[in-house]
Amino acid sequence: MDRTESQMLIIFGASGDLTARKLIPALYNLHCGGHLPKNFLVLGVSRSPLSDKDFRNKVALESSYLEDENQKGNSDHLSNFSEKLFYHDIGNSYEDSYESLAERVKGLNSEFKTAYNFIFYLSTPPNIYEVIAKNLSEQGLTQQKKGWKRMIVEKPFGYDLASAKELNNSLHKYFNEEQIFRIDHYLGKETVQNLLVTRFANSIFEPLWNRNYIQHVEITNAESVGVEKRGGYYDSSGALRDMFQNHLLQIVSLVVMEPPIGAKAEEIRNEKVKALKSLRILTDHKSLNENTIRGQYLSADINGDKVKGYREEDGVNPDSTTETYVAIKFFVDNWRWKDVPFYVRTAKRMPTKVTEIVIHFKPPHHRIFTDSGMFNKDNKLIIRIQPDEGILIKFGVKVPGQGFKVERANLDFYYDSLAETNLMAAYERLLLDAMQGDATLYARADEVEAAWEFVDPILNFWKTSKDSMIYGYSAGVWGPQNADDLLEGDNTWRNPGSNLADDPGFCVIK
Ligand SMILES: NC(=O)C1=CN([C@@H]2O[C@H](COP(=O)(O)OP(=O)(O)OC[C@H]3O[C@@H](n4cnc5c(N)ncnc54)[C@H](OP(=O)(O)O)[C@@H]3O)[C@@H](O)[C@H]2O)C=CC1
Numbered sequence: 001m002d003r004t005e006s007q008m009l010i011i012f013g014a015s016g017d018l019t020a021r022k023l024i025p026a027l028y029n030l031h032c033g034g035h036l037p038k039n040f041l042v043l044g045v046s047r048s049p050l051s052d053k054d055f056r057n058k059v060a061l062e063s064s065y066l067e068d069e070n071q072k073g074n075s076d077h078l079s080n081f082s083e084k085l086f087y088h089d090i091g092n093s094y095e096d097s098y099e100s101l102a103e104r105v106k107g108l109n110s111e112f113k114t115a116y117n118f119i120f121y122l123s124t125p126p127n128i129y130e131v132i133a134k135n136l137s138e139q140g141l142t143q144q145k146k147g148w149k150r151m152i153v154e155k156p157f158g159y160d161l162a163s164a165k166e167l168n169n170s171l172h173k174y175f176n177e178e179q180i181f182r183i184d185h186y187l188g189k190e191t192v193q194n195l196l197v198t199r200f201a202n203s204i205f206e207p208l209w210n211r212n213y214i215q216h217v218e219i220t221n222a223e224s225v226g227v228e229k230r231g232g233y234y235d236s237s238g239a240l241r242d243m244f245q246n247h248l249l250q251i252v253s254l255v256v257m258e259p260p261i262g263a264k265a266e267e268i269r270n271e272k273v274k275a276l277k278s279l280r281i282l283t284d285h286k287s288l289n290e291n292t293i294r295g296q297y298l299s300a301d302i303n304g305d306k307v308k309g310y311r312e313e314d315g316v317n318p319d320s321t322t323e324t325y326v327a328i329k330f331f332v333d334n335w336r337w338k339d340v341p342f343y344v345r346t347a348k349r350m351p352t353k354v355t356e357i358v359i360h361f362k363p364p365h366h367r368i369f370t371d372s373g374m375f376n377k378d379n380k381l382i383i384r385i386q387p388d389e390g391i392l393i394k395f396g397v398k399v400p401g402q403g404f405k406v407e408r409a410n411l412d413f414y415y416d417s418l419a420e421t422n423l424m425a426a427y428e429r430l431l432l433d434a435m436q437g438d439a440t441l442y443a444r445a446d447e448v449e450a451a452w453e454f455v456d457p458i459l460n461f462w463k464t465s466k467d468s469m470i471y472g473y474s475a476g477v478w479g480p481q482n483a484d485d486l487l488e489g490d491n492t493w494r495n496p497g498s499n500l501a502d503d504p505g506f507c508v509i510k
């Protein structure tokens, strides 16, 4: 609380989905939790002709979350919060009319004593980020003589490596890198951050965290939903750009990185960049063909409900070759990870919603218990990011009785067992960090570019190679069958259920 100075949050694209569904509820929760400074206000900016009152009504009405809160009897909180919301109509385009915006910002700043500390949140399509930044600069709103100025930008950070560089360069014309906060909401998830703590606050994992003990690493991000109302956007993006390039490579970087010298933003981000740069880029035709699998969901009946195939979704081209499933095998070229395969997949319309990291340990070098059945290669550390957030270790125990029969047992920790802990939603945590000037959980320009360097050749290969197939999979299954061929030996994907302790092969269709 003390660290959060008086400030104004100016949201561009305030009439949009993200503002109503994520930003306003996050700010409301921060307000209820007493995390917002006394002198604080939100100025929503977009082209829709709304008054302050309309905007207050719109965000409260559109956000079912806030409605629920109102019904729960928190109307005092809600009306106090509402009074902090203002709106400015930018006119017909985001190209000009910034004089009146500047006047409004200065007027509100004096009235509410926000100390010239401004955060500009760009929640518009990215093609207008530069013009907004330029206009803010021309109006003197980015000057840091009085107060600080920060900018939060939403993904996508580019469409490929070239456009990501272009976007970074254009923002750098008006803002220093230290002022730019690129949001990746996976970094705001408590359990993603806990990866750092698990690895670097304990002495029991790190000695094993390398090629000597780890056989392979598996990361799954599965969603049971399809593209919902975002078919138009998704069809020009696909799973590789939408999830893999950003959220999943962020997770990979936290698994792969070396211990940082400290926990400051730059110390952690330097190590993450190094980790991303050590991913072996798939360059030749053979490795691209053998190590990447893409798929697209087909219509199916799930529990009696007919679910649309991807090509039938609103806003999607009926001949679309956009992938809704991607699985990639790759290696990390450094001392720690030499020859350890990483298998990473993300998809829509899977049997359940789950994100987890599985560290598969090597079996014991010398097996003395021959009666150990299934257990031989079953030492796993499972870090469950969502749902059922927690950590589970699978290890072998002796079955009571004669002989040395070994059975699998679980050692587990569940976040919800910390009864007093109310997990902050990702956007709450990230907004609060930006308000306090802490960029640790935001992506730096070079991080984003390093991730694109890995992804670009895959995109090009899919676009240009005749050999690159897109496989259909029925909605509600774990993707195309041949994704299993990616895994070496007799390894299989751990197709997890919605509970952390569920065993592979067992899944609940939700
Ligand atoms: N929604 C989500 O869950 C997520 C969104 N994002 C990113 O956040 C940003 C905003 O997303 P979201 O709120 O969903 O988008 P919406 O299309 O719902 O809202 C964008 C807002 O930007 C304004 N806008 C300005 N120019 C245009 C234009 N050419 N076309 C459409 N809108 C325009 C619109 O307001 P007006 O017309 O009133 O000016 C609109 O309200 C995007 O960059 C998106 O990629 C990222 C992750 C998740």
Ligand SMILES: O=C1O[C@H](COP(=O)(O)O)[C@@H](O)[C@H](O)[C@H]1O
Pocket: 185, 223, 242, 243
């Ligand atoms: O960024 C995105 O993330 C969501 C999934 O987020 P989660 O927190 O629910 O796991 C995904 O549905 C969306 O397509 C993507 O743009």
